[in-house]
Amino acid sequence: MKKKIALIFGITGQDGSYLAELLLKKRYIVHGVKRRSSSINTRRVDHIYQDPHDKNYDFRLHYGDITDSSSVSNLIKIAKPNEIYNLAAQSHVAVSFEVPEYTANADALGALRILEAIKFHKLEKKTKFYQAGTSELYGNVQSIPQNEKTPFYPLSPYGVAKLYAHWITKNYREAYNIFACNGILFNHESPRRGETFVTKKIVSALCKIKFRKQKKLYLGNLDAKRDWGHAKDYVRMMWMILQSDVAEDWVIATGTTTSVRDLVKMAFAEVGIAIAFKGEGKDEKGYVESCSNSAYNLEIGKEVVAIDPHYFRPTEVDLLVGDATKAKEKLGWVPEFTLQDLVKDMMENDVNLMKKELYLKKGGHDILNNYE
Numbered sequence: 001m002k003k004k005i006a007l008i009f010g011i012t013g014q015d016g017s018y019l020a021e022l023l024l025k026k027r028y029i030v031h032g033v034k035r036r037s038s039s040i041n042t043r044r045v046d047h048i049y050q051d052p053h054d055k056n057y058d059f060r061l062h063y064g065d066i067t068d069s070s071s072v073s074n075l076i077k078i079a080k081p082n083e084i085y086n087l088a089a090q091s092h093v094a095v096s097f098e099v100p101e102y103t104a105n106a107d108a109l110g111a112l113r114i115l116e117a118i119k120f121h122k123l124e125k126k127t128k129f130y131q132a133g134t135s136e137l138y139g140n141v142q143s144i145p146q147n148e149k150t151p152f153y154p155l156s157p158y159g160v161a162k163l164y165a166h167w168i169t170k171n172y173r174e175a176y177n178i179f180a181c182n183g184i185l186f187n188h189e190s191p192r193r194g195e196t197f198v199t200k201k202i203v204s205a206l207c208k209i210k211f212r213k214q215k216k217l218y219l220g221n222l223d224a225k226r227d228w229g230h231a232k233d234y235v236r237m238m239w240m241i242l243q244s245d246v247a248e249d250w251v252i253a254t255g256t257t258t259s260v261r262d263l264v265k266m267a268f269a270e271v272g273i274a275i276a277f278k279g280e281g282k283d284e285k286g287y288v289e290s291c292s293n294s295a296y297n298l299e300i301g302k303e304v305v306a307i308d309p310h311y312f313r314p315t316e317v318d319l320l321v322g323d324a325t326k327a328k329e330k331l332g333w334v335p336e337f338t339l340q341d342l343v344k345d346m347m348e349n350d351v352n353l354m355k356k357e358l359y360l361k362k363g364g365h366d367i368l369n370n371y372e
Helices: 014-025 043-048 069-079 100-120 157-176 198-210 231-243 260-270 325-331 339-362
Strands: 005-009 029-034 059-063 083-086 128-132 179-185 217-219 250-252 273-278 285-291 303-307
Touching (some): 005 014, 014 043, 069 100, 128 157, 198 217
Antiparallel strands (some): 273 285
C-alpha cells in the first residue's frame, strides 16, 4: 500500500513535533519545514530524525519559511503531499503587540501562500489542508462557551492575523473546492511548550525555585481563565479532521476553564506545596502556606509569586472555554488527558530537566538561564 505524504509547516514547534510522531506511527512519509538560523532549532524533533543517506527514510526536513512565497510553493511542488498542516505562526499573543507586522505576515499571509500554492500546482483534488486556528479569535467573547457558530471578536494582532487565516481558508474551500479546514484550538500545552508561555513559565519557575535557581515567579493577569488541554490530544484531532468526509471547521477544546491563579495552585500542589494568595490587582502575591514535600523545603510564608505589570496585555482576554460537541459527536474525539494529567506531565519533565542541569553544573559545566 502506498504511503500517504504529509507536509508540516511549523514542525519544529510543540504541535508540529507531536503531529510528526503521530503521522510516522501511521506510516506516513512526513516532510517538515525548518527555518534557517545560526543555531540548530530542531530540538523537538531530533529524536525522530532519520539520516537522509538511508534508503528508506520517512522523515524529511527542508529549509523554508512561511513568510517566503517561493519556498512555500517549491516545497509543495517537491512533496506533492496528500495533507498539509499549517502550524507555523508567531503564536505568542503578548509578543504580537510588539511585532504586529511580522505576526500578520507569518500568521495571516502564511495561510494564503499555502492555499495559493495548492491552487497554482493544481493540487486542489489531491491535497487536503489543515489551518491551525486559535481560541484567541473569540477574544471579547460573545457567548459562553464558544463553539463553531460563536462570533469572533479578536483582541490582539495575533488574533486578528488568525482571523484572516480562518476566513481565507473558508474562502478557498468555497471558491476553489479545496478540502481546507480550520481547527479552532483552545489552549493546549505539554512538556515541549515554549519557555515564555504561561503554563511552561509556571512549571519551570517552580522547579527553579526548588533548586534555588530562581526566587519567585512573576506573572501578569491571574484572573484570566483558559481552557487548557494536552497537545497530544489536539494533534490527534488535527489528523482526524483531515480524515473526515466533508471539509468543515472544528472547535478543539476540553470544555473546562481554569484561572491562571488556580493553575499556579495546581502546579505547586503537584509537589506538595499549598499556596495562599493575598492582596489585589498588581499588589497580589502568592505565599507558601504549607509544604509537605521535604525535597522542596520551602519556608512557610515565603513569597513565591508576584505580579509584574509588564506581562499584562494592552487588551486582556478574560475568559475562554470551548464547546467541542461537534468534534465528539461527528468524529468521536474525546480528550485522553485531564488538566491534572497535563500538570503532572509537565512537572515531571521539568524536574528531570533541572536535575540534569544540576548534574552538569556539579561536573563544572556552565548552566544558562532562559530569560523572557
